[in-house]
Amino acid sequence: MKSETVEKVSGNYTLVPITEAIKPKDGPQWCYKDRYWAVKDECIMFFKGFAPQCNGDKKIAESINQRIHPDCETRFIPVIFRKADRGDF
Numbered sequence: 001m002k003s004e005t006v007e008k009v010s011g012n013y014t015l016v017p018i019t020e021a022i023k024p025k026d027g028p029q030w031c032y033k034d035r036y037w038a039v040k041d042e043c044i045m046f047f048k049g050f051a052p053q054c055n056g057d058k059k060i061a062e063s064i065n066q067r068i069h070p071d072c073e074t075r076f077i078p079v080i081f082r083k084a085d086r087g088d089f
Contacts (some may be wrong), residue, residue: 002037013053018077032054032081033079034056040072
């Protein structure tokens, strides 16, 4: 995936501001619908830039976040868009 200028890297995680992630992108994109996300500093998280840190089940998301992301909030976000590269398909 191509990094957008609004993204920032924190260790193994890419942080994407929610305000940008809820906007549809031009061209190919990933769409994540009705998910509970690990949210840090008003950003959603992707492990190593690709694997979204979210789940469709609230209890599972909260359990994982407590163990892996204890400094994050678990938040329901109706839709997230992420620009895709040709190599993603």
